[in-house]
Amino acid sequence: MTLTYKKLVKRLAEESGLSEKEVTDQLTDLIARIEEKTYKNEGYSISKLGTFTNVEGRLVFEPDDTLSLEVNHKYAGMEPIEVVAPYKDGEDEEIEEEPETVDDNQSASKKDDDGREVKEAKTGGEDESERFSPELREGKVGNQEKTEKVEPTPDDNKEKVTKKASPKATGSKNKKETVTDKEVDQKDKVKTPKEEIESNAEKNLKPEQEKDKQRQKTISKPKEPAKAAVSNKGKKTYRKEKSVSGTTAIVIGVFGVAIVVSLVWFLVRQNAAKSTNVLLGDNTVNSQVTTNTQPRKVKATAKASITKKVAADSSVSKNKNSQKADSAGITVSKTKKYGLKGALSLNNSDFYTVVVYSLTEHNRALQVKNRIDKERAYRVSLTGTTINGQHVWRIGLGQFKNVKDAEQAASKLPSKYRNNHFIKHVHLKSPNE
Amino acid sequence: MIMDKKLNEALIKVIREQIIKKNDVKIDGLGTFHPVHTPKRQVQYKNGRVILQPPRDSVTFIPESE
Numbered sequence: 001m002t003l004t005y006k007k008l009v010k011r012l013a014e015e016s017g018l019s020e021k022e023v024t025d026q027l028t029d030l031i032a033r034i035e036e037k038t039y040k041n042e043g044y045s046i047s048k049l050g051t052f053t054n055v056e057g058r059l060v061f062e063p064d065d066t067l068s069l070e071v072n073h074k075y076a077g078m079e080p081i082e083v084v085a086p087y088k089d090g091e092d093e094e095i096e097e098e099p100e101t102v103d104d105n106q107s108a109s110k111k112d113d114d115g116r117e118v119k120e121a122k123t124g125g126e127d128e129s130e131r132f133s134p135e136l137r138e139g140k141v142g143n144q145e146k147t148e149k150v151e152p153t154p155d156d157n158k159e160k161v162t163k164k165a166s167p168k169a170t171g172s173k174n175k176k177e178t179v180t181d182k183e184v185d186q187k188d189k190v191k192t193p194k195e196e197i198e199s200n201a202e203k204n205l206k207p208e209q210e211k212d213k214q215r216q217k218t219i220s221k222p223k224e225p226a227k228a229a230v231s232n233k234g235k236k237t238y239r240k241e242k243s244v245s246g247t248t249a250i251v252i253g254v255f256g257v258a259i260v261v262s263l264v265w266f267l268v269r270q271n272a273a274k275s276t277n278v279l280l281g282d283n284t285v286n287s288q289v290t291t292n293t294q295p296r297k298v299k300a301t302a303k304a305s306i307t308k309k310v311a312a313d314s315s316v317s318k319n320k321n322s323q324k325a326d327s328a329g330i331t332v333s334k335t336k337k338y339g340l341k342g343a344l345s346l347n348n349s350d351f352y353t354v355v356v357y358s359l360t361e362h363n364r365a366l367q368v369k370n371r372i373d374k375e376r377a378y379r380v381s382l383t384g385t386t387i388n389g390q391h392v393w394r395i396g397l398g399q400f401k402n403v404k405d406a407e408q409a410a411s412k413l414p415s416k417y418r419n420n421h422f423i424k425h426v427h428l429k430s431p432n433e
Numbered sequence: 434m435i436m437d438k439k440l441n442e443a444l445i446k447v448i449r450e451q452i453i454k455k456n457d458v459k460i461d462g463l464g465t466f467h468p469v470h471t472p473k474r475q476v477q478y479k480n481g482r483v484i485l486q487p488p489r490d491s492v493t494f495i496p497e498s499e
Contacts, residue, residue, distance in 0.1 A: 002457040002465070008447065015443035026436050027444075031462045048445045052494075059464060061494030071452055071468060071490050078487035083475065086482035093479045 034059075066404055073352070073403045076423045077410060340398035340409045344379040349428040352406040353381055353396030356417045365393035372397070383426055396424060452492050464496040 003011070009027065013020045037044040038054040045051040050063040069076060086092075337348040359365040369382050372395065381396045397413065400406040406423045413421070448466060451458045458466040471489045478484075 002459055003447075003451045004459055005461040008458065008460065011447050012440060012443045015447060016437060016439040018437060018440055022437075023440060026440055027460070028462065030436055030444075031460065034463065046441075046445065049448060050494075059494070059496035059498070061464075061466070061492075063492045067449060067452070068491065070449065071492050073453075074490060075488050080476075080487060081485040082482065083485050084481060084483035086478065086480040088480045090480040092482060095477045095479055 066402070069407065070403045073423050073425060076403060076407060077421055338399050338401050338405065339379065340400075340412075341377045342379050344381055345399060346428065348399055351399040351401065351426055352403055353383075353400065353424055353426050354398055354406050354410040354413065354417070354421050355394045355396045355424045356413075356421050357395040359393045359395070360391065362393055365395060369395050381426060383424070394424060396426065399426075455490075462497060464494055464498075467493050467495055469493050 009020050009023050012018075012023045012027075016023065018026075034044045034052050038052055038059055041054050043051045043053045048064055048066060050061050050067060053060050053062065063071070336342065337345055338351065357365070357368050359368065365382055369380050372378060372380050378397045379399060381399070383394050383396065385392050385394060397417065398406065398409050400409060403423050410418060410421050410423070412418075448458050452466055452468050455468045455470075457468070460466075469491050471491065473488045474486050476484050476486055
């Protein structure tokens with residue numbers, strides 16, 4: 001959406017109490033001054049907004065640090081994550097083309113240590129909405145499936161090899177085992193021409209056509225008596241093939257079961273992670289995992305159509321004057337509007353907070369919130385957000401007027417929070433909203 | 434002519450507010466403030482290092498002359 005010049009003038013008139021004409025005049029004057037200054041290669045700075053400069057005849061705007069921080073408040077505090085450590089000599093020099101996959105050897109070597117990280121790295125190039133959201137987890141499962149599908153390739157090869165080898169193998173085995181049968185067979189085949197010759201001799205040479213017919217008959221005839229041998233041979237070969245294909249089937253089955261078991265294990269692990277719901281700053285999760293989850297969350301928040309809900313349910317508004325926490329965990333008090341410590345001020349419905357936990361289970365969120373309440377004297381807020389149908393509970397520390405204050409406070413938090421947080425704008429809805 | 438203090442404050446407030454809401458702000462004769470979202474991206478270095486750059490929201494300015 002664009003705020004047009006007309007609307008801007010109207011808004012400015014409303015905000016400043018000046019007439020629209022006065023606003024237009026002053027804006028025109030401001031624009032003229034900016035152009036004049038930049039024409040002279042002097043920068044024109046507007047406090048809290050930014051600086052206009054002239055770079056090679058082009059008007060360039062450099063936003064103020066506070067504005068940049070505020071615009072980027074969703075991702076404030078997020079650092080680049082190292083997915084694969086350098087394994088060659090040399091300094092960091094970016095390869096222009098984005099790699100689709102990580103080097104197999106690397107991923108294999110990383111898998112032992114932190115396989116999850118590599119898997120996540122593979123998802124890295126994909127769409128951002130998957131991060132943090134349930135879809136992401138499914139996506140990870142998808143990748144897991146992919147890797148697991150890829151893993152059995154040697155076995156597939158084996159299978160192919162066995163399949164390829166099986167005819168030979170079975171053939172050779174059958175050769176050995178069905179020698180007698182074949183000999184019998186060959187004898188049968190050898191016998192027939194002899195018989196033919198004998199019969200021809202006896203019949204004193206018939207015309208050639210008849211000979212041919214006779215040959216055909218004699219060739220076809222011996223097959224009938226050899227049927228038993230052939231069938232025996234067939235049975236044996238079939239048995240061997242059956243046993244070989246049986247072992248192949250067993251091998252396939254074993255790998256199939258292994259895949260299913262590992263999938264189930266992965267899903268169970270995911271569910272366990274869900275149930276523990278520790279995505280940010282939890283002691284139980286190692287730093288790599290948490291750092292990896294952090295951008296996902298924020299990504300998801302960025303792309304998902306976020307419908308912000310006030311974590312505090314209706315009881316919050318009803319109990320505005322009470323001093324105790326309500327069911328949603330918001331403590332009401334008449335303390336200062338902003339701050340890191342103390343009790344949460346519900347008089348302040350619009351603030352920034354340092355989100356240190358993001359959980360999908362409300363009970364778990366309440367437990368964590370209560371733990372923080374007991375352990376430290378932070379003002380803790382619990383807010384809810386729906387991301388692609390998945391409700392997420394976020395535990396924030398402090399109430400701050402702007403992102404900068406929140407960042408400053410976050411820098412003084414214990415390391416587990418300091419290194420793993422993001423700033424969130426909270427707007428508590430009034431009961432009428 | 435010095436700009437009215439209230440108007441100056443209002444201008445800053447409105448522009449900031451709109452940019453944070455991811456709305457463009459067009460000022461005739463000057464240009465357009467345009468919020469930009471840079472999605473996360475995977476970067477590979479020649480030494481094998483692969484990093485995941487976090488997403489970023491920023492504001493750019495498109496001068497009217499362009």
